[in-house]
Amino acid sequence: MEDTVLNPTSSPQSNNRRAVRFDDSQIIIGLEVHVQLDTDSKLFCGCSTRFGEAANSQTCVVCTGMPGALPVINERALELSIRAGLSLNCQIARSTKWDRKNYFYPDLPKGYQISQFDQPICGPGHLDIETSEATDQARRIRIERAHLEEDAGKSIHDESGRRQDSKIDLNRTGTPLLEIVTQPDIRTAAEAKAFLSELKLILNYIDVSDCNMQQGNLRCDANVNLHIPFGDEQIATPIVEIKNLNSFRAVERSITHEAQRQFEAWQENGLTIADAPKQTRGWNDHTQTTTLQREKEDSADYRYFPDPDLIAVKIEDSQIQQIESQLEQLPADLRKLLAEQYNLKSADASVIVSQGRGVVDYFLEVADGCEDSKIANNWIGQEVLRQLNESNQTIEQYPVSPQQFTDLLKLVIAGTLDQTRGKEVLNAMVADCISPEEAIKQLGIKPVDNNELVSLCEKLIDENQDVVEQIQSGNGKAIGMLIGKARKMNPNANPGLVKAMLAKMIST
Amino acid sequence: MTLSALNADVIVDQLNAGEVTATDCVQHFLDRIQVHNAELNAFIRVSESALEQAEAIDQRRKAGESLGCLAGLPIAIKDGICVSGQPTTAGSKMLENFSPPYDATIVERLKSADAIIIGKTNMDEFAMGSSTENSFFGPTNNPWATNRVPGGSSGGSAACVAARLAPVAIGSDTGGSIRQPASFCGITGLKPSYGRVSRYGLIAFASSLDQIGPMTRTAKESALLMSVIAGFDPRDSTSSKEQVSDFLTSLETPLAGLRIGVCRDHLNEGLDVEVKTKINDAISVFKQLGANIEEIELPQTKSAIAAYYIIAPCEASSNLARYDGVRYTFRAQANDLEEMYRNTRGQGFGDEVKQRIMLGTYALSSGYYEAYYLKASKVRRMIKQDYDEAFKKVDLILGPTTPTPAFKLGQHTQDPLAMYLADIYTVSANLAGIPAISVPVEPSSTGLPIGLQLQGRAFEENTLLRAAHQFQNETLWHMASPSEPWRTQS
Numbered sequence: 001m002e003d004t005v006l007n008p009t010s011s012p013q014s015n016n017r018r019a020v021r022f023d024d025s026q027i028i029i030g031l032e033v034h035v036q037l038d039t040d041s042k043l044f045c046g047c048s049t050r051f052g053e054a055a056n057s058q059t060c061v062v063c064t065g066m067p068g069a070l071p072v073i074n075e076r077a078l079e080l081s082i083r084a085g086l087s088l089n090c091q092i093a094r095s096t097k098w099d100r101k102n103y104f105y106p107d108l109p110k111g112y113q114i115s116q117f118d119q120p121i122c123g124p125g126h127l128d129i130e131t132s133e134a135t136d137q138a139r140r141i142r143i144e145r146a147h148l149e150e151d152a153g154k155s156i157h158d159e160s161g162r163r164q165d166s167k168i169d170l171n172r173t174g175t176p177l178l179e180i181v182t183q184p185d186i187r188t189a190a191e192a193k194a195f196l197s198e199l200k201l202i203l204n205y206i207d208v209s210d211c212n213m214q215q216g217n218l219r220c221d222a223n224v225n226l227h228i229p230f231g232d233e234q235i236a237t238p239i240v241e242i243k244n245l246n247s248f249r250a251v252e253r254s255i256t257h258e259a260q261r262q263f264e265a266w267q268e269n270g271l272t273i274a275d276a277p278k279q280t281r282g283w284n285d286h287t288q289t290t291t292l293q294r295e296k297e298d299s300a301d302y303r304y305f306p307d308p309d310l311i312a313v314k315i316e317d318s319q320i321q322q323i324e325s326q327l328e329q330l331p332a333d334l335r336k337l338l339a340e341q342y343n344l345k346s347a348d349a350s351v352i353v354s355q356g357r358g359v360v361d362y363f364l365e366v367a368d369g370c371e372d373s374k375i376a377n378n379w380i381g382q383e384v385l386r387q388l389n390e391s392n393q394t395i396e397q398y399p400v401s402p403q404q405f406t407d408l409l410k411l412v413i414a415g416t417l418d419q420t421r422g423k424e425v426l427n428a429m430v431a432d433c434i435s436p437e438e439a440i441k442q443l444g445i446k447p448v449d450n451n452e453l454v455s456l457c458e459k460l461i462d463e464n465q466d467v468v469e470q471i472q473s474g475n476g477k478a479i480g481m482l483i484g485k486a487r488k489m490n491p492n493a494n495p496g497l498v499k500a501m502l503a504k505m506i507s508t
Numbered sequence: 509m510t511l512s513a514l515n516a517d518v519i520v521d522q523l524n525a526g527e528v529t530a531t532d533c534v535q536h537f538l539d540r541i542q543v544h545n546a547e548l549n550a551f552i553r554v555s556e557s558a559l560e561q562a563e564a565i566d567q568r569r570k571a572g573e574s575l576g577c578l579a580g581l582p583i584a585i586k587d588g589i590c591v592s593g594q595p596t597t598a599g600s601k602m603l604e605n606f607s608p609p610y611d612a613t614i615v616e617r618l619k620s621a622d623a624i625i626i627g628k629t630n631m632d633e634f635a636m637g638s639s640t641e642n643s644f645f646g647p648t649n650n651p652w653a654t655n656r657v658p659g660g661s662s663g664g665s666a667a668c669v670a671a672r673l674a675p676v677a678i679g680s681d682t683g684g685s686i687r688q689p690a691s692f693c694g695i696t697g698l699k700p701s702y703g704r705v706s707r708y709g710l711i712a713f714a715s716s717l718d719q720i721g722p723m724t725r726t727a728k729e730s731a732l733l734m735s736v737i738a739g740f741d742p743r744d745s746t747s748s749k750e751q752v753s754d755f756l757t758s759l760e761t762p763l764a765g766l767r768i769g770v771c772r773d774h775l776n777e778g779l780d781v782e783v784k785t786k787i788n789d790a791i792s793v794f795k796q797l798g799a800n801i802e803e804i805e806l807p808q809t810k811s812a813i814a815a816y817y818i819i820a821p822c823e824a825s826s827n828l829a830r831y832d833g834v835r836y837t838f839r840a841q842a843n844d845l846e847e848m849y850r851n852t853r854g855q856g857f858g859d860e861v862k863q864r865i866m867l868g869t870y871a872l873s874s875g876y877y878e879a880y881y882l883k884a885s886k887v888r889r890m891i892k893q894d895y896d897e898a899f900k901k902v903d904l905i906l907g908p909t910t911p912t913p914a915f916k917l918g919q920h921t922q923d924p925l926a927m928y929l930a931d932i933y934t935v936s937a938n939l940a941g942i943p944a945i946s947v948p949v950e951p952s953s954t955g956l957p958i959g960l961q962l963q964g965r966a967f968e969e970n971t972l973l974r975a976a977h978q979f980q981n982e983t984l985w986h987m988a989s990p991s992e993p994w995r996t997q998s
């Protein structure tokens with residue numbers, strides 16, 4: 001049941017359509033993001049939300065839908081939702097309620113999902129995203145709403161084709177999800193990815209969700225269509241909801257693919273939004289294509305109605321204010337702080353901030369301590385992040401404390417350690433969990449006095465007359481060879497001092 | 509006097525005084541069930557462990573341990589209420605083999621008061637019905653006339669108390685399911701305010717209307733049970749934190765000056781002439797007790813049945829979705845998932861349940877929701893406003909519990925509307941969330957019980973119980989028992 005052909009492909013209209021270029025069309029994208037809230041227990045019962053436990057071990061009479069069992073709201077989930085809403089500039093509802101979304105599925109034990117239909121906990125808001133485009137201007141993506149709901153369980157089907165029994169694991173049933181719905185404000189696949197990255201970063205910062213996509217803690221559906229200029233008109237193609245997007249890359253690629261597909265389909269059949277119902281298509285990672293799942297017309301009537309087992313939730317201003325007052329700085333605030341107060345380039349600030357709050361705090365402490373934010377950024381943005389990446393550690397596990405790191409950078413800034421020696425010291429500090437002083441001692445680093453330096457330089461000049469001549473004939477860069485040799489002769493010789501002294505001696 | 513003739517409070521006194529052992533007491537009622545249940549079908553199942561529990565209580569009493577306030581008292585529980593490890597069927601084939609792994613909150617409370625659950629009583633399937641004829645386990649017969657229905661849906665609980673197969677019982681009431689069978693069987697039945705008693709463990713019919721309550725011979729016994737089962741439960745979000753009053757101590761407070769409202773509309777159209785006469789006689793008793801009788805109006809209650817038969821099926825259609833054959837229920841043979849759903853629900857549910865699921869599904873469907881569910885919810889609010897207005901003028905509202913005494917088995921089974929009208933006076937209290945009690949008045953000339961309903965302000969069960977108790981101090985209708993062997997009546 002692929003798209004029906006209304007117009008013959010050889011009609012004059014179709015020839016006109018073939019004249020339109022894909023690049024002239026505009027992609028319109030809206031996202032629906034499901035985020036698992038980082039609560040210890042489920043949304044309506046006390047069961048643990050831990051991932052990866054034995055099947056059906058994290059269940060009780062409530063989340064398995066036993067007759068007579070009743071739901072009780074997890075206050076923590078409300079708090080985290082409010083926190084997320086505030087961070088996305090959403091209006092927080094003062095009164096919200098629970099609705100039942102009725103449908104049959106074996107991993108939905110009650111035959112309905114408890115969700116929020118017409119009074120979501122978070123109303124309209126927005127999120128500004130940085131795009132990689134040259135303009136460097138933030139794009140504002142409006143949030144339509146964010147509502148709380150319980151997750152379903154997991155069906156495990158036998159895929160051997162031998163008609164084995166399907167299995168159901170209800171451990172995930174009832175874990176709290178916040179569904180965040182954007183307005184169709186996103187215009188490129190890259191923006192969609194940028195939106196998700198920023199959303200994930202924010203939710204990490206405010207401890208609302210770890211957004212671990214492998215564990216399904218962040219799931220995304222994308223609504224996509226095209227606006228195509230056609231003669232004097234602007235044609236909108238039928239809207240497609242793409243499901244099963246379980247990585248940022250899948251989001252980006254599926255949108256790119258789907259836009260192209262819709263364009264070609266329109267060239268072929270000329271169908272517009274007015275001619276065809278909303279479709280659901282699934283993203284296939286293997287084939288890198290979307291395939292038709294169902295037309296929205298066939299979709300169930302969910303028969304939403306207020307859940308009579310739960311009372312409406314009243315949210316007091318004081319509660320919102322309290323949550324707001326505990327809210328820490330968001331990534332955008334910190335980027336601004338690093339750029340404006342610490343004079344980092346915006347790209348550098350983004351790198352630090354994207355590592356999470358821990359790295360930002362580490363940077364701030366070191367930058368304040370050594371009073372040189374550029375050096376702090378160079379060392380943390382490169383050395384520390386590389387080491388963390390290699391050892392697969394978090395900043396909290398990093399063996400060098402911000403104070404020790406500050407002490408190290410002070411020595412570098414003072415010239416006591418050059419860059420290279422400094423990195424050797426850092427490596428020793430990381431390897432043996434020792435202070436800079438201990439590392440310096442271990443590496444046998446000691447200052448070289450002026451007399452030693454003079455005799456070192458004299459020896460270099462004597463032994464390398466050819467290089468000296470090169471320098472004298474105007475090849476200034478050749479001095480680097482001498483500095484390299486100096487390091488071999490005495491690793492403690494400061495390259496800067498060696499260079500200055502050599503230059504002086506050669507020119508005179 | 510034999511144990512079965514005694515009231516629960518007297519039995520508890522005798523147990524406490526050591527005049528009778530819990531074992532003897534339980535054995536006495538088990539013997540009566542053994543003799544009479546075949547004819548009445550009041551119990552779906554008798555508890556196998558009841559005697560064992562009774563022995564344990566006797567042991568503990570002997571050892572001088574302190575015991576709960578109902579220690580050794582046998583109690584029957586409607587089969588729609590979960591008792592851990594005992595089959596709990598809600599009168600349905602769907603749950604024929606379902607044993608809940610947990611106790612309902614009220615069962616937990618009764619157990620910790622050391623009451624002994626003697627068995628599970630028959631009911632209309634999923635509490636949907638007014639005659640107990642919709643049970644998968646067959647109908648229950650009214651002990652006053654075995655060719656008549658005991659009312660429903662808590663017909664088994666009502667019949668077992670009337671026939672003295674248990675001293676007291678627990679029922680549940682969604683649109684009259686405690687009060688209507690209490691009225692038909694000549695006993696006292698209280699539907700508490702919505703939220704007064706935890707619903708945790710009550711197999712849901714219509715969650716916003718369901719309420720568990722006592723079914724007893726006397727108002728005093730109801731007060732005794734309420735003192736155990738009422739109160740806030742953190743596991744039920746809709747249970748109330750409203751202070752629970754001492755139901756027993758206020759029973760004797762005189763009724764002088766109590767304002768009782770009578771709605772004339774409820775005493776005219778469609779009401780059986782004998783019922784009307786007996787209710788008017790009862791009004792005279794309340795006057796003698798010092799109450800002031802005042803006329804009130806409840807204009808919206810005429811729409812109550814219509815609103816109820818939208819709201820209850822809507823909620824039921826969703827509440828019963830969980831019985832899908834996937835987990836603990838009956839499962840029909842099938843070749844694929846959809847067929848499994850169809851066959852399981854087609855074969856597992858009875859006709860009345862299927863009818864209500866279809867009604868509710870239809871009324872909640874997109875395009876109909878506003879016209880049905882939302883409109884019914886609006887009517888519901890107006891009914892509540894009627895009561896709010898009335899309770900500014902009066903403390904209680906008095907009227908008949910049902911328009912007629914018990915009807916015959918099969919009389920209304922082909923006419924759902926006539927069956928639904930049996931609830932005409934009772935559903936309003938559920939829609940408004942207020943408490944209501946049914947107490948026996950003088951029976952009909954043919955000896956069929958007639959019930960008087962008192963409705964009160966939300967969370968004022970004590971006023972209802974007090975008025976009912978003092979009425980029972982003046983009358984003896986509630987003490988009448990059907991004569992054995994049970995008779996039929998044309």
